Amino acid sequence: MDLNTILSQLETANEEDIEKLLQQYNRENMHTFSFDQKEETLRSKLCQSVLTVLGKQVQPSCQKTCLETLRILSRDKRVLGPVATREGMLILGGMARLRAGQEEGDNQNSSQDCTQSEEEERVVVEALKCLCNVVYNSPAAQQVSVDVQLAHGLCASLRTARSWHHEVGLFTLRLLFLLSALLPDVRVVLRREWHAVRLLTEVLEHTLDVRWVGPYEAARPDPQALPLPAEDNERAMEALKALFNLTLSEAGGEEDDHQFRLIAAILRHLLMLKTETEEKTEEAHSHAVNLLNNLPVSCLDVLIDIPVQGGQEKYGGKNMDAVQVLLDFMEKRIDKGSNFKEGLTPVLSLLTEGSRHHREIRRYIKAQVLPPLKDVKIRPEIGTTIRNKLVRLMTHVDMGVKQTAAEFLFVLCKESVDNLLKYTGYGNAAGLLVARGLLAGGRGETQYSEDEDSDTEEYKSAKPFINPITGHVEEPMPNPIEEMTEEQKEYEAQKLVNMFDKLSRQNVIRPMGVRPDGTLAPLEETLCDPHEDNSGSDSD
Template sequence: MDLNNILSQLETANEEDIEKLLQQYNRENSDTFAFDQKEETLRSKLCQSVLTVLGRQVQPSCQKTCLETLRILSRDKRVLAPVATREGMLILGGMAKLRAGEEEGGDRSSQEDSQSEEEERVVVEALKCLCNVVYNSPAAQQVSVDVQLAHGLCASLRVAHTWHHEVGLFSLRLLFLLSALRPDLRGVLRREWHAVRLLSEVLEHTLDVRWVGPYEAARPDPQAPPMPAEDNERAMEALKALFNLTLSYTGGEEDDHQFRLIAAILRHLLMLRTETEEKTEEAHSHAVNLLNNLPVSCLDVLIEVPIQGGQEKYGGKNMDAVQVLLDFMEKRIDKQGSNYKEGLTPVLNLLTEGSRHHREIRRYIKAQVLPPLKDVKIRPEIGTTIRNKLVRLMTHVDMGVKQTAAEFLFVLCKESVDNLLKYTGYGNAAGLLVARGLLAGGRGETQYSEDEDSDTEEYKSAKPFINPITGHVEEPMPNPIEEMTEEQKEYEAQKLVNMFDKLSRQNVIRPMGVRPDGTLAPLEETLCDPPEDNSGSDSD
C-alpha cells in the first residue's frame, strides 16, 4: 500500500475505516524486517498517526489493530522518535495496564478476570510494542525510567498467578530488557520495588514448587508429564531478569535468605524435564548463569536435601543436582560448533567455585572427573572420558576457555602441582603453572582438607616410567647416538651448540631459567641470583 494514501485517509477516516486500512497494511507487512529507507519519514508520520488514534477512545478491536501496526513499525529503530516520548510511552503503558501507582494487586486481579479476550489481546500487543521500542530506542529507555514503567511491571508481578500466558511472558521480557539496558535501574528494582523477591515468587508459581523444608522443594514426580512449553518460556524470562538483578550484587545478611531460596528453586529446576531436550538444556543454562551470581556459600543448598537421602561417602549429602551440572558440562564440551566461551565457561566456573569452597562437592566431582589412574600408557588428552576432554581444553586456542578448564582441574587436585601433573602432564599444565608462578611446584593459596589421594597399584608400579611432560608411559625410543663414534658425538654436540649460539645472537630465541620462586626469567639472571644465606646474622 502507498503510505501517502494511508496517511491522507487516516486523517479523515472513521474508526471502522481506520481498522480496515491498517489491517490491510499489517497483512502486507507482517513479515517485513528490512524497510525501505526512502520511506523513513512517512513511516515515522504513520507512527505518530497511529498514536493519535490510540489516544482517542476507540474500541478494543481498533486498538489491537493499531498496536499491531505499531509493533511492525517498531522493528525499524529509525522511526521511533514519535513513540519514544513521554506521551507515547504513557499511551502504550496504559494499553498494557502498567500503571506505577497501582500498589496493590486486588484491583488489578479483578480487572484481569473481567477482561474480554479482545481486551487481553490489546494488553499483549501493547507489551510487544513496548519490548520492541525499549530494545531499539535509547530515548525510550530513558523515558521508561522517567515514567517508572518498571514500577508498574513490579506491581504486575504481585498478581502473576492471574496472568494469562502471553501477558506474563511479555511482562517478564520487558522487565528483562529494562534491567539489561539500564544498569542504573537494577538497584532501584532491588531496593524499592523488591523485584528479586517478586521474581522468585513468579518462579515458585511457574515451576509449581512445593516446600517440604526451609530450603527444600518436594522432588518432582518421575511419572509426571514434562513441564509445559508455556511454563518453561515464562520461567526462562524470569531467570534472565533475575540474572540481571543479581549481577555483581553481593547483598547483605538480610539477602542471604532470599539467595538461598533462589538456590533451592534452581535445584528444583535442575531436576525438572521439559518437552524437548533442547529446552531442558536451555533451562539448565539459565540456572547455571544465575547460580554463578549467588554467593558461593549458598551452593550448599544444592546438596542439603536430607529427607531424600544422601550418599554416606560424601557426608550424607545428595549429589543429584551436582551430577546434573556435570552432565550439562559434558554435553556442552561435546556440542559441535558451540561457543565454548559463552556455553561452557559459566558451568566450569560454577563447578570450580563449588569445589573450592565445599569439600563434599569437590570430592564427588573429582571421583567422576579424575578417578584413580590405572592405564597410564595413553596420553591424558587422548580418549573419550571427561578427564580426556578437559585436558584437551587446557590447550584450547581461546585463552579464557583454556584457563577456566585448567583452573577447574587444579582445584579438583586441591591446587597441588604434583597432583595436577599426575593427571594432565607438564606440557598441558604449563600455561596454568606459568600464570600462577608455580613452575617450581607447590600449592595454591587456598586451604583444603588433609584427606590423602589414593593411588592404584597400577599407577604406583608405572610411576617411575611416566614421562612427566606428556603424562604417560612412552614406548622406548632407539638411542640415535648409540652407534656413533666418539668423534661423531663430539661433532654433533658442537654443531648443536653453534646453532643455539647463532639463534641467541640473532635474538630468535632467548634462553630462560626458573627463579627460586617458580617464575621464568632470562637465563643470565637466574644464574646470577646469589644463593640464600641461611646461616643467620647472629653469632653465639
C-alpha cells in the first residue's frame, strides 16, 4: 500500500478505518526487514501519525494495531525520531503500564491495576516489544528513557512478578536487560537506589520455584518432576542476563554479601534442573556460569556447603553435585570444538578461581581431571580423557583460550611447576612458564594446603625414562652415529658448528639463557662475568 495514501487517509479516518488501514499495512510489511530508503521520510511521518492516534482515547484493539505498526517501523533506526522524544516514550511507557516519570507511590499503584482483559494485555505486550526495539536502535531514545525514569517503572513492575502473564514478564525483563546493557549509569542507579538485584533475585526464586530448606540451601529438585517449562526457562534466562549486567560493578558490605550468596544458592538450584531440551539446559547452565563469575569468589562455597543434603566424606562432607555439573558442562564445550573464547573460557575461569580459593573444590576437580598417572607411554595431549583435551588447549592458537586452560591445570597442580610438567610435559607448559617467569621451576605466589600428591607405582617406576619435554616415555630411537667412523663424527660436528655460527652472525638466531628469576634473556646477559669480584659473597 502506498504510504502517501495511508498518511492522507489517517488524517481524516475514524477509529475503525484507521484500524483497518494499519492492519493492511501490517500484513504487507510484517516480514519486511529492509525498507526503501526513498520512503524514509514518509515512514517517519507514519511513526508520528501513529503516535498521535495512540495519544487519543481509542479502543484497545486500535491501540494494539497501532503498536504493531510502530513495532514494524521501529526495526528501521533511521525513522525513530518522532518516537525517541519525551512525548513518544511516555506514550509507549503508558501503553506498557510502566507509568514512566511518575512518583514511586503512583508507580506501584499503577502496576497493580485491575485485572486486564486479554486484549488489554496484548496492548501491554506490544508496547513492551516496541520499547525494546526503540531502545535498542535509538541512542536518543536511550537518553530519553533515563530522563523519564523508564527503568524505575520496570522495577515497580518487577514487584508484581507473581501475577505476570508470560509475555508481559518476558519483555519487561528483556527491556530491563537492554537498559542495563546499554546505559552504565542506569546500571548503577538500578542497583543502588531501586534495589533491582534483590527484585530480580525474587523473580528468579518465583520462576524456578525455589523452596528454601536452609539459609542458603534450596531443596533438591525432585528427580521425577517434569522439566522446567519452556516459558519459565525463557523468563529465567532474561532475568539472569539482567542480573549479569547489574553485578558487573564492584560491591561490598554485608547486604551485598547476603544477596550474592542467595544468588549463588539459586544458581546451584538451576544447575541441578533439567529443561525440556538438552540445548536449553546447556543455555541455562551457560548463563549461570557467566553470573557466577561476577560473584565474589568467597560466595562459591554456597555451591558445596549443603548440610541438609549432605556430601562426600572424602571432601570434608561437602556436596560436589554442582561442581560435577560444571565439569560436565566444561567438557561438552570442549567437545564442541568451536567458539572456545565465549563458550569455554567463562567456565574454565570459574573453576580455576573456585579451585584456587576453595580447597575441597580443587581436590575434587583434580581427582576428576588429573587422576594419578599410570600409563605414561602416551603423550599427554593424545587421548579422549578430560586431561588430554585440556592439554591440547594449552597450545591453542587463541592466546586467551591457551592461557585460561594452562592456568586451570596449573592451579589444580597447586601452582607447582614440577607437578604441572608431570601431567603436561615441558613443551605444552612452556607458554605458561614463560609468562609467569617460572622456567627455572618453583611455585606460584598462592599458598595451598599440604594435602598429599601421591604417585602410583607405575609412574614411579617409569619416571626416570620420561622425556620431560613430551611428558611420556618414548620408544628408544636408533643412534645415527653408532656406525660412523671417528672422522665422519668429527666432520658432522664441525659442520653443525659452522651452521650455528653462520646463523648467529646473520642474527637469524640468538643464543638465549635463563636468568635466576626464571625469565629468558640473551645468553651473554645470563653468564657470570669471570672478572666479577665475588670476594664479598657468602660461601655455600
